[in-house]
């Protein structure tokens with residue numbers, strides 16, 4: 443009997459120890475899977491990361507749910523994409539009523555591309571007044587994103603600053619070794635033109651030297667008109683454009699139609715970590731995008 447009681451006490455002690463270790467962690471809620479990935483690289487064992495928009499979701503349109511507010515209520519840090527991409531983050535943060543939450547805009551320190559020089563109205567769809575918000579797709583922007591994240595972590599958990607710094611150094615070293623490998627892909631991608639469903643690619647293209655020559659969407663976030671689609675088909679035929687790339691959540695019918703009418707290849711390119719199987723890390727995501735584009739452009 444004494445033995446049973448002892449085992450019972452030990453079991454309770456284990457549960458308590460485990461839950462207090464859990465409670466000690468810095469809890470991060472990231473708006474997207476990409477920011478969540480970077481946060482877990484820097485935070486390692488010291489953090490618990492939750493993500494609002496998984497990699498196969500359209501980050502422009504996320505419904506604000508009470509369950510997200512509950513997640514944020516017990517968090518220490520919230521990571522926003524910024525540049526107006528995740529406008530839904532603010533109502534989630536407000537609804538969480540978490541006065542101690544450290545909110546970080548991960549676009550701080552990024553040089554935005556395509557900042558409109560005119561006042562865009564509703565006709566231009568989700569054109570963003572501070573510039574194109576898909577900045578994480580350039581590996582050049584990752585150090586700035588990591589800088590923002592580590593700033594937040596050290597703010598809420600200064601005792602572990604050295605460990606966060608060491609994790610960041612180790613991660614950036616891993617990223618740099620992949621960047622060295624991407625130099626070959628850069629040469630292969632350089633000069634390739636493709637049609638994109640949505641304007642998610644300026645940072646990626648600036649880095650890899652490829653370019654988007656036309657869009658399936660006439661205006662960002664707005665369904666294209668039949669005349670725009672006819673125009674697009676003509677454009678692809680005349681310039682012999684090899685690829686039309688959509689994201690996992692886009693309507694497949696239009697790219698399929700365009701592909702059938704022109705012979706260009708319709709492919710799916712994810713824009714976030716976990717968007718398709720095999721893209722569970724940022725490095726694998728970039729690898730997947732570059733290799734898919736090269737393969738499709740060559741095969742067409």
Ligand SMILES: [Zn+2]
Nearest residue numbers: 502641642662
């Ligand atoms: Zn967009």
